[in-house]
Amino acid sequence: MPTALLKGAFSRGTLLSEWGRSDVGVEDDVRAVWGVEPLRGLWAQARDALEAAKPPETFRLELPDAETQRAVGELYGRPMWGQGTRISVSKLDEAVRRSRFALGLAEVLEILHERPLVRRQTAERDERRERTAGTLRAALAERGLATAAWAEPWTQWLQQYGRVGDDELPDVARRAAKALSALALAEPPEAWTSRSELAASVGGAHQLDNGTALSRVVLKAAALAHGAETPGNERERRALWERCGVTLDAVSATVLCWALPLVGSDDWSRGVRQRTALGLPTHLTHLDLRAAPSALVEAGTTIAVCENPRVLESAVEERIAHPVVCVSGHPTTVAVTLLQRLTDCGATLHYHGDFDWPGIGITRSLLTHHNARPWRMSAADYREALDQATATRTDLPNLVGTPLETPWDPQLAELMATTARAIEEEAVLPTLLSDLRTGLSTSST
Structure with a gap:
């Protein structure tokens, strides 16, 4: 990563006070264009990279659906395919500077997240990761799932890519573990349930609808358990649900x-x-x-x-x-x-x-x-x-x-x-x- 990018990210303390507040219109435009759901994972990973104790040259970004692939590809300047890709921090900085806003990556992140970049200390980062892992392991242990082969990879994925806030994590972990305990993750299903019934058992009939955080983390665990790719479209999601003994409805599967x-x-x-x-x-x-x-x-x-x-x-x-x-x-x-x-x-x-x-x-x-x-x-x-x-x-x-x-x-x-x-x-x-x-x-x- 260019030294200038790192220096620019931390030398001024807060860009919101020295630059961002001088042009509220530009800030609003940046949020309108780039503060959209398909790009949130990109910005979160970019912030993690810039704030890391040892900033990496690149980071891995998951591309869970076609809309995310399209949005990231248009911003980054090349087509995106498959379930994930590696993003160069310096190339991402160049891409946003070439935009009509002509802002650096650090400036964009401060506008979108409305807070300055602060480099994390390794100890603080490790403490947060361990706290997250502890929450997830406790939820899995309560359902007898902590020793499953997929549990640790799932925990690591949630820490890095799960996009679940610290305040939401305990509830999501508890609900996910309860849902996972009802799925066929090791053997073919002997009984079946509808997705709405499963969702109702963990808090609401729409808890597992496509796009929810709970659906995303449960399907990731299911994919790891079955040695399958993370589903990237509706057909793949349906197939994975059914493989776990969950029907999305009573008419589409034949x-x-x-x-x-x-x-x-x-x-x-x-x-x-x-x-x-x-x-x-x-x-x-x-x-x-x-x-x-x-x-x-x-x-x-x-x-x-x-x-x-x-x-x-x-x-x-x-x-x-x-x-x-x-x-x-x-x-x-x-x-x-x-x-x-x-x-x-x-x-x-x-x-x-x-x-x-x-x-x-x-x-x-x-x-x-x-x-x-x-x-x-x-x-x-x-x-x-x-x-x-x-x-x-x-x-x-x-x-x-x-x-x-x-x-x-x-x-x-x-x-x-x-x-x-x-x-x-x-x-x-x-x-x-x-x-x-x-x-x-x-x-x-």
Whole structure:
């Protein structure tokens, strides 16, 4: 960082008295243009940098949404992508000086925050950080969460990027810990709740709406717990909530089905069967399942479960009568609910997914929680698909992520880790469709 910038930040004591108060109109303009929500994180981090005992050359800034990316990019002078970036303090100073206000970074911060810059002493900074950490750890300990693997990274994130004021922290920490104790953070959810019900349990039906501080800190903990990226848009937030067993509503999440042999004589069952007769799949919502009869299929019914919608689509196109349920990636709460309803009726599930680590994780979950049988998910099936790709000169994507064990066939995980190639369901589609035509059995797994 340029020495002049540091000297300018602290040599005059307070710029508000020597400069800022001389032109109230300019101050108001600065606040109107730059005192907006998408830029608050930038200004807070910039102040932390200038006031640090040892000011850094750069600081990391989180970009939680498209609006923040746009606003920071326009100010800083380059496009912003992804969930975060590093900001050069000197370049930020240059950027604000090039603006129509022609002010330095220190002057802008004093106007926006209405207080002078004061360099913190290391001891004071460490004391505040420890006080914050103590508040968070106590809240987590009260809910039995203090020893969770994600707890310490979450605490560090909240200290640096949480944007929660000292006066708000105890209440936010307490509410967040209570909400987190109700989420599925280690295992797939066994029960589900709506976001509004969860919010009401921690203080109000809108406490967890998008944009609230509580929603932001709870989702960050959930992302850390599941090893996922911090959600940056509504689709990603919805997927993370559902992964934790929380539904945002009863109509938007769906599970895709084809040719379910429903046994009911009621209008609901007839309606689903009519769609099959017309050659149409059915998207079931939570509301649909609430309206469905308790008995869906006969005991012993064999149902294929796939990860990729292309498998189900192909079965529909060829009018293959075998029932198929598609989870479309990580199962949503409504998908898990349907699978549980089917197994409760005595149906047998056969699951096939992508040969990648997320696909293996889904397979493990369905085998563990729904007694599903692996369908073409053995080491021999993986080897056959590799050989087929080689014969047809098909490029396979690299296998990335954290390896997982495959208890149903330990050699599969070893072979996948050795070859380091992922195989998507579409690559083995002809084999899967052949199985569906002839009917799944133990011999086809």
